[in-house]
Amino acid sequence: MKLNKLTIKQARAGLIKGEFSALELALAYLDRIKKLDQGIRAFLTVSEDSALAQAKLVDEKISRGEKLPALAGIPLAIKDNILVEGMKCTAGSKILENYTASYDATVIKKLKKQDAVILGKTNLDEFAMGASTENSAFFPTRNPRDLARVPGGSSGGSAASVAAGMSMAALGSDTGGSIRQPASFCGVVGLKPTYGAVSRYGLIAMASSFDQIGPIARNVADVRIIFEAIRGKDPLDSTSVKFPISNLQRKIAISKFKVGVPKEYFIEGIDKEVEKVIRRAIKKFEKAGARVFEISLPHTQYTVPAYYIIVSSEISANLARYDGIKYGLSEREEDLTGVYLSSRGKGLGDEVKRRIMLGTYALSAGYYDAYYLKAQRIRTLIKKDFEEAFEKVDIILTPTTPTIAFKLGEKTQDPLSMYLCDIFTGPVNLAGLPALSLPCGEVRGLPVGLQMIGNLFAEEKILAAGEFFEALNPEF
Amino acid sequence: MITKQEVEHIAKLARIGLTEKEIEKFRRELSAILDYVKKLNELDLGGVEAASYLSQRKGKTREMREDWAEKEDLKRVAQMIKAAPDKEKGYIRVKTVFEN
Numbered sequence: 001m002k003l004n005k006l007t008i009k010q011a012r013a014g015l016i017k018g019e020f021s022a023l024e025l026a027l028a029y030l031d032r033i034k035k036l037d038q039g040i041r042a043f044l045t046v047s048e049d050s051a052l053a054q055a056k057l058v059d060e061k062i063s064r065g066e067k068l069p070a071l072a073g074i075p076l077a078i079k080d081n082i083l084v085e086g087m088k089c090t091a092g093s094k095i096l097e098n099y100t101a102s103y104d105a106t107v108i109k110k111l112k113k114q115d116a117v118i119l120g121k122t123n124l125d126e127f128a129m130g131a132s133t134e135n136s137a138f139f140p141t142r143n144p145r146d147l148a149r150v151p152g153g154s155s156g157g158s159a160a161s162v163a164a165g166m167s168m169a170a171l172g173s174d175t176g177g178s179i180r181q182p183a184s185f186c187g188v189v190g191l192k193p194t195y196g197a198v199s200r201y202g203l204i205a206m207a208s209s210f211d212q213i214g215p216i217a218r219n220v221a222d223v224r225i226i227f228e229a230i231r232g233k234d235p236l237d238s239t240s241v242k243f244p245i246s247n248l249q250r251k252i253a254i255s256k257f258k259v260g261v262p263k264e265y266f267i268e269g270i271d272k273e274v275e276k277v278i279r280r281a282i283k284k285f286e287k288a289g290a291r292v293f294e295i296s297l298p299h300t301q302y303t304v305p306a307y308y309i310i311v312s313s314e315i316s317a318n319l320a321r322y323d324g325i326k327y328g329l330s331e332r333e334e335d336l337t338g339v340y341l342s343s344r345g346k347g348l349g350d351e352v353k354r355r356i357m358l359g360t361y362a363l364s365a366g367y368y369d370a371y372y373l374k375a376q377r378i379r380t381l382i383k384k385d386f387e388e389a390f391e392k393v394d395i396i397l398t399p400t401t402p403t404i405a406f407k408l409g410e411k412t413q414d415p416l417s418m419y420l421c422d423i424f425t426g427p428v429n430l431a432g433l434p435a436l437s438l439p440c441g442e443v444r445g446l447p448v449g450l451q452m453i454g455n456l457f458a459e460e461k462i463l464a465a466g467e468f469f470e471a472l473n474p475e476f
Numbered sequence: 477m478i479t480k481q482e483v484e485h486i487a488k489l490a491r492i493g494l495t496e497k498e499i500e501k502f503r504r505e506l507s508a509i510l511d512y513v514k515k516l517n518e519l520d521l522g523g524v525e526a527a528s529y530l531s532q533r534k535g536k537t538r539e540m541r542e543d544w545a546e547k548e549d550l551k552r553v554a555q556m557i558k559a560a561p562d563k564e565k566g567y568i569r570v571k572t573v574f575e576n
Contacts, residue, residue, distance in 0.1 A: 100559065102552060102556050102559060103552060235541055238540065238541075299519075301515070302515065302518075302519065305512060305513035305515050305516050306516060308509065308513060309516075316490060320491075323491070324561065325560070325570055326556070326560055326568060327556075327559040327560060327561075328561075330561035330562070333571075334571075336571040336572065339571055344490075344493065345492055345493030345494060346493075348492065353498075353502065354502060354505060354506065356490050357483070357486045357490055357492070357506060358506060358510075360486050360489050361478075361482075361486050361506070364489060371513070373526055374516055374517075375516060376526035376527050376528075377524045378516060378519060378521070378524075380524050380525055380527045381521075383527060415505055415508075415509065416512060419509075430527075
């Protein structure tokens with residue numbers, strides 16, 4: 001159906017011209033969900049009634065000739081760790097299986113103010129911990145490009161819904177790659193904003209110094225539109241920052257760009273075919289006149305262990321609230337300790353338990369200096385690597401992931417092999433930088449993502465680079 | 477290899493109830509992960525400070541809002557109490573916190 005292939009700009013133009021109604025647009029997507037989601041399973045909740053009601057309000061505005069906000073009538077899917085008031089919010093976990101959100105996340109308030117249509121909540125790895133959506137306590141989501149393969153994670157449901165045309169765009173969250181890696185595996189565009197650019201209020205916290213909400217869409221222009229809508233300082237998130245660059249629309253000539261390619265990202269472990277596709281993509285920048293330099297990010301090999309220690313430590317603190325007292329699963333036991341042990345024991349999945357315990361260990365007496373403090377000091381070195389690189393280059397290009405989408409079940413037996421999926425994306429969160437993943441080719445019929453990393457608050461540059469690349473390769 | 481007692485201790489600190497089978501499983505998995513992160517000991521970190529505030533622009537510190545109480549949102553309060561598994565008269569009920 002044609003309506004499922006529209007960009008946000010095209011949809012908005014169509015609504016304003018009266019070519020179709022917001023109701024028809026919403027129905028087109030809801031229909032597609034009904035047709036495809038039995039096989040893909042991207043959605044945990046489909047909010048048909050409220051979506052249609054939102055769409056009808058937009059149609060009423062159109063008929064009154066009122067000016068439409070940028071996202072009016074645009075059908076979006078929301079990752080199920082972002083609170084939408086009155087709707088279930090499970091974080092992909094049994095411990096929140098029946099929890100109903102009591103407030104809207106700030107990003108949701110902003111989307112609602114723009115009259116966006118929320119189609120439903122998408123599946124994720126439990127509490128956003130994972131790289132395949134196989135850790136969801138409910139069921140795995142499948143990659144629309146090959147149903148035997150994973151869509152990536154943790155925002156697998158969001159990426160799959162966009163790739164399959166079940167939503168025009170989606171929100172995901174990214175702590176170590178959870179927007180970019182599924183975008184790469186599903187062949188769509190995903191942006192992890194600069195840490196602090198988007199409010200985390202109403203995002204179920206995983207690791208507070210890493211988490212960011214970001215858009216997933218079929219093209220860079222749509223990603224930019226959504227990012228514009230959701231970013232901004234929020235009094236309810238003291239880590240949010242006023243975005244210093246005011247004009248995201250400014251066009252930047254690629255021929256003026258200096259591009260860095262880190263040598264540490266092209267060593268063993270990366271699929272040789274993926275490497276070829278990435279190098280071919282980088283060559284396109286060179287052909288367009290950009291200067292491409294090999295750079296070094298010397299502490300790259302320490303990023304995954306540092307990431308897992310710090311993230312797990314923050315996880316152990318953030319998940320202490322799931323205790324069976326205020327909300328969520330609560331087991332009846334004899335005493336308070338019993339309530340905690342039992343509710344958490346039954347309600348939390350293996351990966352979540354693993355990380356909580358790793359974090360508890362790293363922060364415990366006798367180990368704090370050896371693990372957590374050490375990792376935080378290494379984090380400073382990793383940040384410095386990027387700072388020094390950005391003195392020489394405007395953007396850094398890398399593969400998003402070392403492989404194409406793997407098969408369901410392929411990595412579930414070995415937690416460590418799943419952790420290594422984050423090898424190219426994790427360092428970006430350690431440094432708080434913005435990064436975009438966009439499709440740049442295929443290997444054995446599956447999408448390959450190119451990661452573009454920018455300096456702090458340089459979303460403008462990576463979005464410009466993304467649009468340039470897209471224009472050269474419309475087939476991706 | 478971390479010991480069974482260490483796993484039991486961590487699980488107790490984290491207030492997660494584990495079966496005997498789970499204790500053994502996590503012991504193996506955590507040991508593998510801890511072995512892997514030992515890699516960080518290769519680095520000489522003399523004088524490097526721990527990363528604290530990200531995206532902090534030079535000279536600026538974290539902005540705090542003014543310290544005054546906002547009016548309570550009674551609707552929100554009602555929703556939150558509704559979500560609690562055990563409640564009475566607008567309070568959340570819990571098991572006794574003190575030992576006899």
